[in-house]
Amino acid sequence: MSELAFYVYCIAERATAAELPAESLPPAIEDDSKLEWVVSGELAALSSQVPLASYSEESLAEHLSDASWTAARAMRHETIAEYVAKRAGIVPLRFGTIFLERDGIERMLSDKGRELREILERLRGREEWGVNVFCDQNILMSSITSVSPVLRELVEAAAQASPGQSYLMQKKIDALKVDEARAALNRIIEGVEKSLSDRSDDAKRLRVLKVEATEHGELKAKFAFLIQQSDFDRFRDAAEKLAQEHQPAGVRLELTGPWPAYNFTQIS
Amino acid sequence: MSSPFDQVLIQSDVEQLEQADLSLLETLDHVLNRGLVIAGEITIAVADIDLIFLGLNVLLSSVETANEVLRKRE
Numbered sequence: 101m102s103e104l105a106f107y108v109y110c111i112a113e114r115a116t117a118a119e120l121p122a123e124s125l126p127p128a129i130e131d132d133s134k135l136e137w138v139v140s141g142e143l144a145a146l147s148s149q150v151p152l153a154s155y156s157e158e159s160l161a162e163h164l165s166d167a168s169w170t171a172a173r174a175m176r177h178e179t180i181a182e183y184v185a186k187r188a189g190i191v192p193l194r195f196g197t198i199f200l201e202r203d204g205i206e207r208m209l210s211d212k213g214r215e216l217r218e219i220l221e222r223l224r225g226r227e228e229w230g231v232n233v234f235c236d237q238n239i240l241m242s243s244i245t246s247v248s249p250v251l252r253e254l255v256e257a258a259a260q261a262s263p264g265q266s267y268l269m270q271k272k273i274d275a276l277k278v279d280e281a282r283a284a285l286n287r288i289i290e291g292v293e294k295s296l297s298d299r300s301d302d303a304k305r306l307r308v309l310k311v312e313a314t315e316h317g318e319l320k321a322k323f324a325f326l327i328q329q330s331d332f333d334r335f336r337d338a339a340e341k342l343a344q345e346h347q348p349a350g351v352r353l354e355l356t357g358p359w360p361a362y363n364f365t366q367i368s
Numbered sequence: 369m370s371s372p373f374d375q376v377l378i379q380s381d382v383e384q385l386e387q388a389d390l391s392l393l394e395t396l397d398h399v400l401n402r403g404l405v406i407a408g409e410i411t412i413a414v415a416d417i418d419l420i421f422l423g424l425n426v427l428l429s430s431v432e433t434a435n436e437v438l439r440k441r442e
Binding site: 354362 | 403
């Protein structure tokens with residue numbers, strides 16, 4: 101038989117392991133193995149066995165460049181984390197946390213017990229929601245003249261100038277439009293961040309990946325918010341109001357979630 | 369004009385492929401790039417997520433393959 105290792109998905113309180121027996125959970129990351137809770141003290145780690153041959157550092161690096169291999173397994177990881185997170189507090193771990201022995205997981209739970217319990221406490225009753233800010237550049241550009249006094253003056257002056265002058269002024273207007281549009285969008289994004297941060301317990305601005313342009317315009321900013329479940333309706337209403345407010349500038353907001361709190365697991 | 373606000377619940381909306389595409393990318397970003405890093409005996413750092421996404425975009429351009437990947441989620 102080939103050598104096995106232990107893949108760890110998330111960490112929860114010991115009581116969660118009792119409430120959610122491993123057999124009741126979604127399938128493990130590899131088809132031929134089962135999930136199990138590894139318990140130590142007051143904590144429990146959800147794990148399953150994986151063949152060391154595919155999950156060693158070298159072979160994983162190779163597998164990771166295969167998008168379908170990675171996507172299918174990341175989805176399994178996420179489905180499990182989501183399932184448990186919907187029912188109990190968890191600390192979601194990053195993809196690819198692997199132990200060679202069950203003992204290693206137990207040791208980690210006891211060595212890091214204090215920090216892990218602290219994170220669980222901080223996340224209790226809270227969910228992560230994502231907010232994506234998209235902008236349609238064409239709408240933004242055409243809306244910008246009406247909101248920028250400097251531009252409006254220039255446009256009016258250009259209309260009354262001689263053809264030669266007007267041509268030069270138009271050049272200036274075009275350049276200014278680009279700058280003003282960028283500044284206006286930044287102001288909107290900062291406003292969204294401020295207003296939604298005020299309605300959440302924690303906020304993070306995330307990096308925008310290159311491939312995330314869509315037909316709804318370009319993704320300009322991405323945030324994660326940690327929100328108490330009972331505060332969510334207020335948060336959602338605020339986000340919808342912001343979306344309506346900024347629609348004339350070509351801005352669209354998208355709210356995604358609830359996510360396991362992947363972005364809020366740092367040890368303070 | 370369509371609504372400037374969308375709420376995408378990440379559970380159980382796999383039939384709407386357009387939304388599912390996005391949620392798949394978002395999911396990968398969460399799982400591969402975020403979450404607590406615990407020093408396991410082996411810890412994999414995903415070096416270039418953009419590369420994986422590019423590969424995934426090729427994969428998702430075939431609707432059938434996309435459905436297959438998403439079904440594995442259930």
